[in-house]
Amino acid sequence: MELHDLWFVLIAVLWTGYFFLEGFDFGIGILTRALARDEKERRVLINTIGPVWDGNEVWLLTAGGATFAAFPEWYATLFSGFYLPLLLILVCLIVRGVAFEYRAKRDGERWKRNWETAIFWTSLLPAFLWGVAFANIVRGVPIDADKEFTGGVLDLLNPYALLGGVVTLTLFTFHGALFAALKTLGDIRERARRAAGVLGLVTAAVAVLFLGWTQVLTGSGTSAVAVAVAVAALLGALAANRAGREGWAFALSGATVAAAVASLFLALFPDVMPSTTDPAWSLTVTNASSSAYTLELMSWVALVFTPLVVGYQAWTYWVFRKRIGTQHIPEPVRH
Template sequence: MALTDVWFLLIAILWTGYFVLEGFDFGVGALLRVLGRDDTDRRIMINTIGPVWDGNEVWLIVAGGATFAAFPEWYATLFSGFYLALLLILVALIGRGVAFEYRGKVDTPQWRARWDRVIVACSITPALLWGVAFGNIVGGVPLDADHEFVGSLLTLLHPYALLGGLTTLLLFLLHGAVFLSLKTDGDIRTRARALAVRLGFGAVPVAAAFLLWTWFDHGADVVTAVLGPAAAAALVGGILATRAGREGWGFTLTAGTIVAATAFLFTALYPDVLPSTIDPAFSLTTTNASSTPYTLTIMTWVAAVMTPIVLLYQGWTYWVFRQRISRAHIPSSPAPAEEHA
């Protein structure tokens, strides 16, 4: 396997990890005012992801850095052509982080409600736009002979990409609801489990339509013929397991759905990294978009040393914070007079 193929695979793994881990973060944030009937419920929901959400975002940073270093031409064209969409995602990620930190700074219902709305909006936005972005990456964009994007923001909003956005949004909402049913106890656990089943009725046909559209556009091969049904089976299995109260299996299977679906997309994309809809000869590939072999060699050694360390540390973090959270674990908010006493 050439180093360019190795790094294409590593970038696919990084994006897969990001979607699995940040996916339930987005889902929890988006459902904050749906499942959270009062402030205590919302504090429970935020506390389920509080120790891990910022660590989950590291996968995005590493995926972007790896793309920049391994495939600079891909990075340059992607971030210039998708500039406005990616800027919206960046603003949403910043707003979400600020909202998590500022929500508890003032003990008034109005203050918390304002930041709760920010969390919801800034969770839905990237959950939707990442699907739109990957719909364009896999489906192709207008690239000229110089590998320059010659479209506009509206060019990116075609039916296939919008279906991709709806798919990621529904999958992340489902993944988040299953995660909440796994990480909470009491009434909120029951409601999260019921909501996950209802979300599944929407996620299954939408995800199936998106994968079938991709399959017909890019042609079938052995790998996609396995990954597509695997994603569908995992999705249905995750819904059924959650409905039966087996939230651990439910979360594992919804995570498996995201893994299989992301692998499906990268398999359909290869060996391109950004196809051109003007002329296939103008497409960016793993060969013409890559760095030099020397750069890739150094990066490979660094990745071989650092990746296991990062995985072990993050796995340890999830193990430490593995307990369920209920209303009994949430202390009462101090009254304003007590805060200054």
């Protein structure tokens, strides 16, 4: 395997890890509106991701940094062409982080309600926009002979991309509902399981349509296998949730996310950004990559530091593995 092929695979793994972890993270933020019935239950949901949400975002930084270093032409074309949606995602992630930290700084009901509203919207919008962005990467965008994006924002709002946004939104919310069922106690746990049952069916319907459309557009035999795995894992997650096996249900929903992302990267390869203007102008793993020396140096760095980062994050999840409920939320101190 050539080094540029290896780094394409590694970048796909990084994006898969990000969507697996940040996916349920976004889902919890969205469900603070639909699942929680009062301020204490909203706090329970937020506390399920409180120790890990910022660590989950490290995968995004690593994926972006790896893309910049390994495929600078891809990075330049992607971030210039998708400037507005990616800027909106970045602003949402910044506001979302501030909302998590500032929400508990004051006891006022209006103060908390405003930050909770911010958490909801800054979870929902990125969950939708990431799907739009990746659907456009797979479908292709207008790129000229100089490897520059020649379209506009409206080119990104095509039916296929919008459907991709709906898929990531519903899938992440489903993933979040199963995480909530796994991490909570009492009534909120039961409501999370019921919500996951409904969300899973909706996700299955739109995901089958989107992944089937992807296969027609640019699919391959290997991407078809990944699609089949994604569908099987989603059905398995629904069955496990119905049986009350929250751990298996969450693991299988994570497998659904991983297989769906893998199917997109497999359908994309060897391109990294197809050109709808002229296929000859598409960015590929060959013409968009860095030098062999750069890729070799990056490979040694990744070999040393990746196990350390993954090990530390796994330890964090193990430390904060226990369920929480409203009984663990102290009553506010009245002065």
